[in-house]
Amino acid sequence: MELLAIIGALITLAGSIFLLLGAIGLLRMPDSYNRIQAGTKASTLGTILSFAGILLIMPGWWGKLLVLIISVIITNPVSSHVLARAAHYMGVPLTKTTLVDKYREEEEYIAVKDQNNEST
Amino acid sequence: MVETILTIAAGIMLLSLILSIIRFIKGPCYTDRVISFDVMTIASLAIIATVAYLTQRIIYLDIAMVYGILSFLGVLVVARYLERGL
Amino acid sequence: MLKKIFFLLVLAGFAVMLFNAYGLSGPDQQLNDVAAHYAEKGPQEVGAANLVASVIVTYRGLDTLGEVTILFLAASIIGFFLKARRDNQRAPKQVRKTSEILETAAKVITPVIFLFGIYVFINGHLTPGGGFQGGAIIASGLVLMLLANPVKKINHNIIRVIESISGFSFILLGIFGLLLAGGFLDNAFLPLGDFGTLLSAGAVPLIYIFIGLKVGAELSGIVSNLQETQKEQI
Amino acid sequence: MEHISLSQIAIVAGILLILIGLWAIISQRNIIKMIIGFSLFDTGIHIVMVGVGYVRGKTAPVLDEAVNVKEAARQIVDPLPQALVLTAIVIGLGITALMLAYALRLYQKKKTLDVKKFNDLKW
Amino acid sequence: MILKLIAIVLALAILLMGVIAVENKKLVVAVIAAGVVSxxxxxxxxxxxxxxxxxxxxxxxxxxxxxxxxxxxxxxxxDRKDHA
Amino acid sequence: MQIKNILVATLIGFIFWVLLNNTLDPLILAIGAGLALILALLFCARCNVFSELKVTPAAFGYTFLYLGVFLVELVKSNLDVASRVITPSLPINPGIVEVKTHLKSRMGRMILANSITLTPGTLTIDIHEDTLYIHWIDVQTEDKQGATEKIVRKFEKYLEKIYG
Structure with a gap:
């Protein structure tokens, strides 16, 4: 029992390290799309691992922790997909080393340039 | 033993929260800020779960549920606003 | 410039006042008498495991009634103020279409959010949560529906009917308390039941269900009015 | 670190947040910014009230298996400020929505959000 | 102990985000910052x-x-797009 | 078809309710079943999200197989991105490519897109009929066939068995 709890704590520690890596990726990546890649998804795995670790430590809490894990798995990719779509529609620039942009060739492309003069 | 490891884990989660706040301040576009908002909420979810263990209350996990659902909606609303679909 | 200095002076005055008040607050070592009474007698008198719920619903029930009234007034003023002309043909909204992924995901997630809102206010007397939080979660489920399909028409009559019925039932339960038990909004006219189970605490779960439906309907009304308001109506 | 308690942190942070909100209300000219300042002010007051109700080392006032019902008075924090703050938050949402609706209609009349331009009653 | 550390970091973050919400010129950023404060x-x-x-x-x-x-x-x- | 749709929606709601309450009290179970049925009738009566789901023993087996493959991919590619992030020279060459899918049902395509998004390195940006536009952090091939082979194939062969 004690061993299981220590394994769970170590899993939580691994999850927190993934969260940290996600945040570092958020800082280091050059453009918005890569930030979405590195930021939101590494941290998604980090959160899932933290929940799983606490589930191993406290087995009586499995119901709510399982619901949390499933909801994180379902909602997070949808939100990052919608965000990336909005970014491409707004005309957020890709970084200079980008090889190819097939989406731009297909989509009717409306750059929203006056998005930034929202203030008065 | 377990509590020590979890304390260190909570400290690392706080560090990632601080790093995403730095991105919020720097972020050149709106989307960068929204991404850092998303990462902040995810890190807060992990912090809430850790706090729930450290204080031994299962009821704190309900707040994590509400948190997850409403941060998802917040990101969706901002994204749909930015792409003129609201 | 002079104006900025004046603002800073005002802020400094407020800061001095507030930090003086901070010096007056007592030591955080033990509960005061009222809180100790709630903590000791609350489980026998009300029977709710969540003491905040018992304070909101019974001990301070009149405050809650006033709050619900304020929220109702705000919602109806917003509805009156932003009323769009619905009878004549208005131009279809110019919005970007939602992606297929969001539409499908919203169809799966929306009933789950509604179910979670209902869970929050049915279990309001046992776990954190209650009518207000559950109502807010239900309204956010409606927001998700609107996000996935921005041109959808919300039927305002259903919202109005749910709100009226639940508000009326809330008052009716209060009057039952006045007639059958100690006072207005007293929950003891139903059996208190076993402490910590779903069917306990007398009328607290019923009152929370009605508060939840009412708050959910009001917030949904506010959101949908703000979403579909038009430019000019006068 | 030992001699400061959570409630002291909460009260100081809340008072500073109240001052930030007040600064926004009296110095900004944009109506939406003033409404944001109002909501910050609101949050600050709520943090101060919950911080006053906190008792050192006690747990939440929800009596489940983690709290002994007989000795509840020695284990929980004060439930009354929490109940008051809970109602205040909901009212704050109603007021914010009302102010935003007014701001929207004002904008549609004058095509501006600057409060200095609304000088119809000035003389 | 760790709870106090979390509380101090969160308090500083709340104040920082409040200042951003007041001082930033763009309304969208201000609203998101107010959301982060909450x-x-x-x-x-x-x-x-x-x-x-x-x-x-x-x-x-x-x-x-x-x-x-x-x-x-x-x-x-x-509205601004229609009239400008 | 319609009945299966409602039944699956009810079942999902009921499982959610039981996990949330974490008890087997018959009263709570009855309340949950009733609420899930009502909500399914209200929201899922006209949307045919679940009607392509295949309810056969083989489909159940493939579901578990798919979950296993998905978890392994998740951890493996997270480690990949993590190593990219902490390398000082930041070795990325991103790009947006298009891939094709054979899946017909909307639900299947949603699960496919979510799986692609969750495995780091790839991010679904948009979906048109049977074409997915994907932001790829390390572009290896630019043509449609090769990218499809590399990104989609490993998930699609299981999802085809579960959804039509």
Missing amino acids: LFASVFYLLLAAPDVAMTEAAIGSGLSTIIFFYVLNKIKK
Whole structure:
């Protein structure tokens, strides 16, 4: 029992390290799309691992922790997909080393340039 | 033993929260800020779960549920606003 | 410039006042008498495991009634103020279409959010949560529906009917308390039941269900009015 | 670190947040910014009230298996400020929505959000 | 101990985000920053042993009021596009 | 078809309710079943999200197989991105490519897109009919066939068995 709890704590520690890596990726990546890649998804795995670790430590809490894990798995990719779509529609620039942009060739492309003069 | 490891884990989660706040301040576009908002909420979810263990209350996990659902909606609303679909 | 200095002076005055008040607050070592009474007698008198719920619903029930009234007034003023002309043909909204992924995901997630809102206010007397939080979660489920399909028409009559019925039932339960038990909004006219189970605490779960439906309907009304308001109506 | 308690942190942070909100209300000219300042002010007051109700080392006032019902008075924090703050938050949402609706209609009349331009009653 | 550390970091973050919400020129950033203030305040309430208030703040303060702000900003932007 | 749709929606709601309550009290179970049925009738009566789901023993087996493959991919590619992030020279060459899918049902395509998004390195940006536009952090091939082979194939062969 004690061993299981220590394994769970170590899993939580691994999850927190993934969260940290996600945040570092958020800082280091050059453009918005890569930030979405590195930021939101590494941290998604980090959160899932933290929940799983606490589930191993406290087995009586499995119901709510399982619901949390499933909801994180379902909602997070949808939100990052919608965000990336909005970014491409707004005309957020890709970084200079980008090889190819097939989406731009297909989509009717409306750059929203006056998005930034929202203030008065 | 377990509590020590979890304390260190909570400290690392706080560090990632601080790093995403730095991105919020720097972020050149709106989307960068929204991404850092998303990462902040995810890190807060992990912090809430850790706090729930450290204080031994299962009821704190309900707040994590509400948190997850409403941060998802917040990101969706901002994204749909930015792409003129609201 | 002079104006900025004046603002800073005002802020400094407020800061001095507030930090003086901070010096007056007592030591955080033990509960005061009222809180100790709630903590000791609350489980026998009300029977709710969540003491905040018992304070909101019974001990301070009149405050809650006033709050619900304020929220109702705000919602109806917003509805009156932003009323769009619905009878004549208005131009279809110019919005970007939602992606297929969001539409499908919203169809799966929306009933789950509604179910979670209902869970929050049915279990309001046992776990954190209650009518207000559950109502807010239900309204956010409606927001998700609107996000996935921005041109959808919300039927305002259903919202109005749910709100009226639940508000009326809330008052009716209060009057039952006045007639059958100690006072207005007293929950003891139903059996208190076993402490910590779903069917306990007398009328607290019923009152929370009605508060939840009412708050959910009001917030949904506010959101949908703000979403579909038009430019000019006068 | 030992001699400061959570409630002291909460009260100081809340008072500073109240001052930030007040600064926004009296110095900004944009109506939406003033409404944001109002909501910050609101949050600050709520943090101060919950911080006053906190008792050192006690747990939440929800009596489940983690709290002994007989000795509840020695284990929980004060439930009354929490109940008051809970109602205040909901009212704050109603007021914010009302102010935003007014701001929207004002904008549609004058095509501006600057409060200095609304000088119809000035003389 | 770690709870106090979390509380101090969250308090500093709340104040920083409040200053951003007041001083930033762009309304969208200001509204998102106000939402983040509510979000951190919700975790703060959890540390202060007030789960009910934390749930209300998460559902109403950071969820619904941000949503309402964005609906109003959307109307204002659409109006501005029509008339400018 | 309609009945299966409602039944699956009810079942999902009921499982959610039981996990949330974490008890087997018959009263709570009855309340949950009733609420899930009502909500399914209200929201899922006209949307045919679940009607392509195949309810056969083989489909159940493939579901578990798919979950296993998905978890392994998740951890493996997270480690990949993590190593990219902490390398000082930041070795990325991103790009947006298009891939094709054979899946017909909307639900299947949603699960496919979510799986692609969750495995780091790839991010679904948009979906048109049977074409997915994907932001790829390390572009290896630019043509449609090769990218499809590399990104989609490993998930699609299981999802085809579960959804039509």
